[in-house]
Amino acid sequence: MIDPDVSHGKSTEAGETLESVGALNSVEQPKSNIINLYIGNTNEAENPDAELEDEIYFELAKPAEKNLTLTVAVDEGFREDDDQYKSDYCELFKKEHNMMVTSILSWQGGVYRYMKVNGATEGTITIPAGQRKSSKIKLTFIRDAELMGGQAFIYPLTAIDTETGEEYGRLDYIIHTFDKGARGERDVTIVAYVNTEVMNPLIADQLTRKVEKMIWDPYEIVPVVPLSPVVDILNVRTAMLKNEQGRAMLGYTTDMEYVLKHNDKYIQPMRQGGMKVCLTIKGGGTGLGFCNLTDEQVADFAAQVKVAVDIYGLDGVNLWDEGSDYGKAGMPPMNDASYAKLIKTLKETMPGKLVTLTDTPETTSSLRSVQGGISAGQYLDYAWSPISAFLNPYADGAELKPIAGLELAKYGSISVPMMSSKMSYDEMEVIENNLFLLVDETTVINDKIFVFDDLTYIDYGDEGILTGTFSMTLGILYDMNPLLESPDYSYAYMTMIETSGSLADYYAFRKDW
Structure with missing residues (x-):
């Protein structure tokens, strides 16, 4: 893991060494051994015939001692x-990576009906002596009317030394006959969390939505939301602010550290599709947190965060002041200006990145007024209720006041847990009542930001936990909107x-590390 301490003047590059001779790489998703590409749904396309292309190359850990030719x-x-x-290969892949895949079988015409290497069944790439990187070779994946929609087809590719027969690299291409559509203009902003102690973040990239208006006579379907x-913003957790010998240090859980070190596999594919991926930072249980920092600690911590965001290719941070354990012996008391200064410094340090806030009233009370000339809301892109509460500081007569400088359009009151079948009737009723405030015509509330709890796997008895949660919540705006x-x-x-x-299997997208 990189050392996020930027005061020592040393390199912040990871100190790892490659144990292998090198790696086979995709141009679309480099440095990942599983490549997820989407060719669209045959069943829904106007023209079932389509092609998808990528290029691959091999990169050695050190320059080749002699010319090296690999057969791909x-x-x-x-x-x-x-x-x-x-x-057997599909079953082993599912067991190792918790992803449901299938293969092109012989009765379907064989694998080369749907996949070509340089237009043929195989190709070669060469690394000249003294070089590390090979030439590129083109892969073409094909879709036709007989290729079943809604599937994840696996194509394992190998790079074999043409002289010795030694395998130098392997990539598993997963070609999804699934249409993700395009982001375009969004009617709402949807935020979700992933707990990396349990889940693979890529689960957030497996869900689509659309809204249609159905007119009965004469029958017509009118697209409303294409x-x-x-998911628009995914918060991966958890990073922490911890006290280490008087310094406010950025740390990570073991799983979060793994995901960040392998961000090419677990984060960058989602960002390529336009999703924003942010790092959730909580308290580290050491008595030091966002609310009791000195000016020096604020500057130091913000610099560490910037290094991490830049190196791991993230879109920003989500501040969630939970678990700091304020009041520990030897730790300074909370002060009103600390949190506001941290928010301002983070935004000024990372002007092109998102800075969002989970509104925890017990630690954000000072942000509801100007602190030392700082209106914290002016430096926040969004803020929202924690999952455990329903906060609407903009409602008429609300006791809780808005964060200073934060407009209603940037505050999400609707925070929704995954709606498990194990929930009690009373729990479900509370959620439904809160959701219907969006369309009751009287409550002042922002209906353009929805925040969802940790995305989870499908379990027995909870087969609809993902689709049901999203369809019910978003359906309030359309299907069940009295207006x-x-x-x-x-x-x-x-x-x-x-x-x-x-995603079409129990426990799919649990972490695979």
């Missing part, structure tokens, strides 16, 4: 159309949430 082709068992081998990914109801029942709205084929 699909794994031998797939080339020979050994359906039992393919089935097909698009569900949009037809008095003569001549039309209706429908909100649809769909998932990729790789």
